[in-house]
Amino acid sequence: xxxxxxxxxxxxxxxxxxxxxxxxxxxxxxxxxxxxxxxxxxxxxxxxxxxxxxxxxxxxxxxxxxxxxxxxxxxxxxxxxxxxxxxxxxxxxxxxxxxxxxxxxxxxxxxxxxxxxxxxxxxxxxxxxxxxxxxxxxxxxxxxxxxxxxxxxxxxxxxxxxxxxxxxxxxxxxxxxxxxxxxxxxxxxxxxxxxxxxxxxxxxxxxxxxxxxxxxxxxxxxxxxxxxxxxxxxxxxxxxxxxxxxxxxxxxxxxxxxxx
Amino acid sequence: xxxxxxxxxxxxxxxxxxxxxxxxxxxxxxxxxxxxxxxxxxxxxxxxxxxxxxxxxxxxxxxxxxxxxxxxxxxxxxxxxxxxxxxxxxxxxxxxxxxxxxxxxxxxxxxxxxxxxxxxxxxxxxxxxxxxxxxxxxxxxxxxxxxxxxxxxxxxxxxxxxxxxxxxxxxxxxxxxxxxxxxxxxxxxxxxxxxxxxxxxxxxxxxxxxxxxxxxxxxxxxxxxxxxxxxxxxxxxxxxxxxxxxxxxxxxxxxxxxxxxxxxxxxxxxxxxxxxxxxxxxxxxxxxxx
Numbered sequence: 083x084x085x086x087x088x089x090x091x092x093x094x095x096x097x098x099x100x101x102x103x104x105x106x107x108x109x110x111x112x113x114x115x116x117x118x119x120x121x122x123x124x125x126x127x128x129x130x131x132x133x134x135x136x137x138x139x140x141x142x143x144x145x146x147x148x149x150x151x152x153x154x155x156x157x158x159x160x161x162x163x164x165x166x167x168x169x170x171x172x173x174x175x176x177x178x179x180x181x182x183x184x185x186x187x188x189x190x191x192x193x194x195x196x197x198x199x200x201x202x203x204x205x206x207x208x209x210x211x212x213x214x215x216x217x218x219x220x221x222x223x224x225x226x227x228x229x230x231x232x233x234x235x236x237x238x239x240x241x242x243x244x245x246x247x248x249x250x251x252x253x254x255x256x257x258x259x260x261x262x263x264x265x266x267x268x269x270x271x272x273x274x275x276x277x278x279x280x281x282x283x284x285x286x287x288x289x290x291x292x293x294x295x296x297x298x299x300x301x302x303x304x305x306x307x308x309x310x311x312x313x314x315x316x317x318x319x320x321x322x323x324x325x326x327x328x329x330x331x332x333x334x335x336x337x338x339x340x341x342x
Numbered sequence: 343x344x345x346x347x348x349x350x351x352x353x354x355x356x357x358x359x360x361x362x363x364x365x366x367x368x369x370x371x372x373x374x375x376x377x378x379x380x381x382x383x384x385x386x387x388x389x390x391x392x393x394x395x396x397x398x399x400x401x402x403x404x405x406x407x408x409x410x411x412x413x414x415x416x417x418x419x420x421x422x423x424x425x426x427x428x429x430x431x432x433x434x435x436x437x438x439x440x441x442x443x444x445x446x447x448x449x450x451x452x453x454x455x456x457x458x459x460x461x462x463x464x465x466x467x468x469x470x471x472x473x474x475x476x477x478x479x480x481x482x483x484x485x486x487x488x489x490x491x492x493x494x495x496x497x498x499x500x501x502x503x504x505x506x507x508x509x510x511x512x513x514x515x516x517x518x519x520x521x522x523x524x525x526x527x528x529x530x531x532x533x534x535x536x537x538x539x540x541x542x543x544x545x546x547x548x549x550x551x552x553x554x555x556x557x558x559x560x561x562x563x564x565x566x567x568x569x570x571x572x573x574x575x576x577x578x579x580x581x582x583x584x585x586x587x588x589x590x591x592x593x594x595x596x597x598x599x600x601x602x603x604x605x606x607x608x609x610x611x612x613x614x615x616x617x618x619x620x621x622x623x624x625x626x627x628x629x630x631x632x
């Protein structure tokens with residue numbers, strides 16, 4: 083089956099004033115897939131998402147971003163959202179003093195089809211039944227997991243073609259993480275393409291099709307998630323599996339070095 | 343006497359409440375107390391005066407025109423001055439609003455001079471009715487009613503309209519608002535327009551009891567600000583209650599303690615609130631953005 087390209091990032095470079103955060107990142111996302119970006123803290127994972135969303139003023143400094151064949155770099159965040167990209171930010175960022183229902187309504191801010199919105203409320207309440215029970219409650223009173231569900235639900239209200247998820251597992255218990263990832267997979271099956279940024283490599287690779295590893299603002303590895311899971315380096319550095327014991331208690335020689 | 347003081351306190355409090363609301367609406371969105379608020383209202387009131395006296399339009403047209411002017415003035419000031427501030431902090435924004443205040447004050451002084459004028463109003467300040475043991479002028483009643491109606495409209499706006507909810511969303515978390523497709527810049531414009539209109543209503547209601555000159559809103563602005571601090575700068579309901587409370591306390595103080603020191607009450611209240619409950623009496627306990 084021929085896959086159509088949804089998002090194409092070509093060689094973008096992003097600066098935070100003087101910090102050179104992304105050093106030439108290219109990425110192609112095909113329709114219907116889940117792509118996972120893994121990497122350490124500060125590698126620039128979230129920066130990729132923020133750059134694409136247009137949240138960083140005057141960035142990317144170089145490179146182009148195309149969504150469905152149209153250039154979106156330099157556009158306003160609001161317009162990018164309207165084109166069909168939704169973003170679930172790190173740390174949820176729900177509107178704490180709005181009710182759950184109002185939060186979801188805000189997700190559909192740029193839509194005007196009353197019936198469709200009503201339909202989507204139904205869908206999201208089916209997906210996250212907790213939210214329906216807490217419809218009238220202020221979002222700030224929800225637990226972390228519920229807020230994460232709300233953030234995902236809110237992003238879905240935009241009927242996105244492409245959904246960005248920034249660390250959906252952050253601060254959640256293992257059971258909740260499992261549940262959330264299950265739902266993410268289910269949403270993907272309904273045709274929403276996803277770009278996932280995660281620390282939880284095992285979880286991320288288990289649901290994604292394609293995995294990329296980011297280090298110091300560059301992709302150092304790319305491959306099918308199944309293959310990455312079996313890769314020695316990935317296992318060692320991102321999944322905490324150790325293959326050989328060393329006499330000193332730590333490894334002196336890092337195979338990873340060849341990546342740079 | 344108590345009832346009389348209390349009720350006319352409510353009438354004054356209505357004006358303070360309006361100004362407090364205007365300030366809080368801007369404070370919540372732009373995160374700056376707008377010290378130009380009073381002068382914006384004063385200028386709008388002058389526009390009503392000019393339409394009424396110089397051009398001879400009817401009350402309806404003049405007042406509508408004045409409110410329209412207020413809305414445009416709010417949008418203009420925010421767009422031209424505030425939005426240009428690069429990486430602003432509270433201090434620089436506050437200075438900008440103080441700048442508005444001076445520019446607008448200068449503009450009004452230049453155009454209309456320091457003469458004390460009288461803004462005609464369709465409702466009389468001299469005809470009164472007896473409510474229990476208290477006497478209220480028609481204007482007092484109109485002030486109270488108009489304020490209540492305006493508050494009710496605001497309540498409906500923030501509770502049920504999409505734009506109102508989006509405005510609250512933007513106030514709570516501007517970045518999150520953006521990633522939901524809310525045009526936060528447009529919301530800012532609407533906020534300033536709304537706030538300016540509310541201020542103008544206060545100005546028009548105040549002008550008939552006071553005298554219309556460039557100093558019209560000096561004192562009321564400080565009272566309105568005190569009300570907002572009293573109720574909590576982050577809550578509309580609190581600001582409204584703060585306004586009424588200040589109006590009543592001030593009037594009772596003027597009646598029973600000292601008329602000369604009546605105006606000091608507002609400052610006293612600011613100081614007391616800042617000492618004992620800096621977030622205001624009605625502030626909610628959510629921690630805003632970090």
